[in-house]
Amino acid sequence: MATINARPTRDGMRFTAQIRMRGIRLNRTFATRRDAERWGILVEDAIAKATDNAPFDPTAYLPPPKTAVPVVAPPARPATPGEATQPMTITERLAARAAQRAASPEYQTDDALPSPSPAWSLRRAIQHYLDSSDGLHRRTEKTQKTNSDRLRRWTDAEEDRRTLVAALDAERARPEPNSDRLSKLAGRLLAATHRIKIASQRLDSVSAHDLQSFIDHRTQRQRLNASTVRNEIYCLSAVFEFFAAQPKARGKGGRGLDIKNPVPLLELPNLPPSRDRRLTGKEANEPSEWDRVIAALRHVPDGPEMEALITVQIETGMRPGEVRSIKREWIKSRGAVRWISIREGGGLTKQVRRKVILSNEAWSALRPLIEAHDEIHGMTAGANLRLFTLSESEQAYRWKRAREIAKCPDLRLHDLRHEGLSRQAEVLTIGELQQQSGHKTASSLLRYLHARPDHVAEKLKNVRRD
Numbered sequence: 001m002a003t004i005n006a007r008p009t010r011d012g013m014r015f016t017a018q019i020r021m022r023g024i025r026l027n028r029t030f031a032t033r034r035d036a037e038r039w040g041i042l043v044e045d046a047i048a049k050a051t052d053n054a055p056f057d058p059t060a061y062l063p064p065p066k067t068a069v070p071v072v073a074p075p076a077r078p079a080t081p082g083e084a085t086q087p088m089t090i091t092e093r094l095a096a097r098a099a100q101r102a103a104s105p106e107y108q109t110d111d112a113l114p115s116p117s118p119a120w121s122l123r124r125a126i127q128h129y130l131d132s133s134d135g136l137h138r139r140t141e142k143t144q145k146t147n148s149d150r151l152r153r154w155t156d157a158e159e160d161r162r163t164l165v166a167a168l169d170a171e172r173a174r175p176e177p178n179s180d181r182l183s184k185l186a187g188r189l190l191a192a193t194h195r196i197k198i199a200s201q202r203l204d205s206v207s208a209h210d211l212q213s214f215i216d217h218r219t220q221r222q223r224l225n226a227s228t229v230r231n232e233i234y235c236l237s238a239v240f241e242f243f244a245a246q247p248k249a250r251g252k253g254g255r256g257l258d259i260k261n262p263v264p265l266l267e268l269p270n271l272p273p274s275r276d277r278r279l280t281g282k283e284a285n286e287p288s289e290w291d292r293v294i295a296a297l298r299h300v301p302d303g304p305e306m307e308a309l310i311t312v313q314i315e316t317g318m319r320p321g322e323v324r325s326i327k328r329e330w331i332k333s334r335g336a337v338r339w340i341s342i343r344e345g346g347g348l349t350k351q352v353r354r355k356v357i358l359s360n361e362a363w364s365a366l367r368p369l370i371e372a373h374d375e376i377h378g379m380t381a382g383a384n385l386r387l388f389t390l391s392e393s394e395q396a397y398r399w400k401r402a403r404e405i406a407k408c409p410d411l412r413l414h415d416l417r418h419e420g421l422s423r424q425a426e427v428l429t430i431g432e433l434q435q436q437s438g439h440k441t442a443s444s445l446l447r448y449l450h451a452r453p454d455h456v457a458e459k460l461k462n463v464r465r466d
Helices: 033-049 090-101 122-131 141-155 157-173 179-199 208-221 226-244 289-299 303-316 320-324 360-377 392-405 413-424 430-437 442-446 453-460
Strands: 003-009 012-021 024-030 331-334 337-344 352-357
Touching (some): 141 179
Antiparallel strands (some): 337 352
């Protein structure tokens, strides 16, 4: 088995695989442990299968020697007689590096080709993916917009960098620059530079090493949370899979190019443990957290609408954004049963409808909004309009005020989804819960279910012991 040695570097961790077998000694360093282990297994297998007629060739498993890249001199700055040579500005340094990279083979792109090609730059491929109806059309409207925004950071990286350079120069020119702002701007500028460097490469030349360096910067320098970084990389993975898949392998998607997706070789940051925050019940002389929040909403703007919004969320287990997006036409009923019909993306299939059954409490919270909505807009004319008028930022501001008044500053809106689903888990089956929550798998749903210790202890009293 190959020996793997890890060592920290300025660009993150590096992993060196050492082979010592049959007198053959080979070393190679990788950006991820997974790559090092795979290389070690591949080399050991090749050594074991070597014969006198087909000896082992070590050069086939080592990187080719690096060719010298001509250094392009930076543009000379005009200086008046007697003036000392001025240091290069950020813009000049970036331009010099870009000119130096342009001479490398992996940057020899041909974006003028009319049809998808491995010679396209990653930037051109992402733009084609965004423009194609086969790329994002299967997702919900909100998810499509979010993923599109993540991908456009790669296509618009040049413009972002110019804006950040101007902001950084302006901050440095101030009499007393803000060190925190300078650090944040520098981190964002380096991230934009990473994106430009990667997006300028040929589609078939983007390596796991390049993407791993970008991930390390986002997690270690900018200290972004793992979910943000993983979502960025997953969007890139979708682009690579889209161009690598055969035209008929994924419905209308796929371009059938001879490229490989480097994302499976990456070491992505680990997600933090799921939150298990539950609302506390009534104590000796204290009301419950829920009662305190409801009372606090009377002292914030749009209190009745906020109360209806969080009541529907905790009674149904829906996401905060789903509750805000409820339209009049989504409310359905048959006899005494009422539900919300939500359109969701079906992955590789067509979009599907999810039925979220409304409890009596949820219906009581929605009914005044529905009646006021029908009176103002009419049931037919206003069918496609939202029942709730608050935006995401407006709801977040009002919720922050309410939880401060209620003295529960660590309670998040999304915790109400955990609370609602955990309550429903005491009476509903897993299948019924998935219908309410919208989770595609039971494992995803279980991350939202948190039993109360006192409830478990009470149930254990009834366990038979004979």
